[in-house]
Amino acid sequence: MSPRSASVNEELRRRSRERLLQATVELVGEHGYEATKLGDIADRAGAARGLVSYYFPGKRQLLQSAVHRLMHMTLQAALEREPRTEDGDELLARAIDAILGLARERPRLMRTHMAGILQAEGFVQCPEQQRLAQLLRDTVVHYGSPDADVDYPLLRALLMGAVFAVLLPGAPMPPDLLRAELFQRYGLDWESGVSPGGEPPGDTRTSESGQRR
Numbered sequence: 001m002s003p004r005s006a007s008v009n010e011e012l013r014r015r016s017r018e019r020l021l022q023a024t025v026e027l028v029g030e031h032g033y034e035a036t037k038l039g040d041i042a043d044r045a046g047a048a049r050g051l052v053s054y055y056f057p058g059k060r061q062l063l064q065s066a067v068h069r070l071m072h073m074t075l076q077a078a079l080e081r082e083p084r085t086e087d088g089d090e091l092l093a094r095a096i097d098a099i100l101g102l103a104r105e106r107p108r109l110m111r112t113h114m115a116g117i118l119q120a121e122g123f124v125q126c127p128e129q130q131r132l133a134q135l136l137r138d139t140v141v142h143y144g145s146p147d148a149d150v151d152y153p154l155l156r157a158l159l160m161g162a163v164f165a166v167l168l169p170g171a172p173m174p175p176d177l178l179r180a181e182l183f184q185r186y187g188l189d190w191e192s193g194v195s196p197g198g199e200p201p202g203d204t205r206t207s208e209s210g211q212r213r
Helices: 006-031 038-045 049-055 059-080 088-105 107-117 127-143 148-167 175-186
Strands: none
Touching: 006 038, 006 049, 006 059, 006 107, 038 049, 038 059, 059 088, 059 107, 059 127, 088 107, 088 127, 088 148, 088 175, 107 148, 127 148, 148 175
């Protein structure tokens, strides 16, 4: 049997890594961070346990990469769903709804992720985080930002703050109110994205001029 080519080996490594990332979001979402062991993740992924340490220096880094991959995939699906659009307002609305939707639908996983990035390590500069960052930055460009290098980090900070507010134990804020505030800031129509219907809560209607560029 002839040896596998470098491209085949690279594809196998990519698939193994993605299986580990997918298993991580599943198990942490089901059982929590402390109850999820690296061996459990390897078993769920159908991978040798040594592969976890080969790809990731520790469980916290693995979780961050896994959640960033989930966020990237969720955001990409939202931006590309039918009907496809190049409208910058609609794309930004979809991006906001996608990230807030993860906080609403996967609270345990996202709360664990937020707690992790507030620790000393901060953001893990992994390929998954970089792909997520590029997608958000592209969304800001489509929206019409005159300086995406400034406006992208601001959008990222606002989204992180909104997710934190939704997940804050004991004092969570309503996602629809946070959505309304973000939509007002960026001059977006309430009906854009994945609208919850009705009127914006808190009387935060978008003005005719909005907060646009």
